[in-house]
Amino acid sequence: MDTNSHVKGPYNKGLTTTGGRKTQMSGPGSTGPSGADRSGSWESDLLKMKALFDHPLYSTPRPAVPEDDWLLKVKPKVKASEKSSLMWKSDTQDGYEDIQWNRSSESHPPWLRFHLGITRWELYPHQDPNMELLVQHLATHRIVSAG
Secondary structure, eight states, rough: OOTOOOEOOOTEEEEOTTTSSSSOOTTTTTTTSSSOOOOHHHHHHHHHHHHHTTGGGHHHOOEEEEEEESOOOOOOOOOOHHHHHHHHHOSTTOOOOOOOOOOTTTTOHHHHHHTOOSSSSSSSSSTTTTTHHHHHHHSSSOOOOOO
């Protein structure tokens, strides 16, 4: 291993490269090589990323996703035969909502819309309008452990 080339810990925010030169690492609230505060550069970096993703190459129309490429599929509601449905009916239907679950419904909670949008090719579409609402729900709603 070359002793001139190693990364120092975050406590001194320095990076030693071959030749003994130091390159300053930056992060929120850190100072740049001139000693100036670099917290403003994060905003400029975000603006650059926004401009990058607004570029026409990132907004090209996508081909239709084949049915077999969706992670979850919503089955259309089909009336079962009376004999089989009597076996599974509860004593009362109180408290059950008769909801038609499909991918385009606005009545779904954001987490369900997110999961219904997962395909073999991407976790979620880049321009997915559900992501903002999902992040808002994750930030404001209580998360309960399932374990």
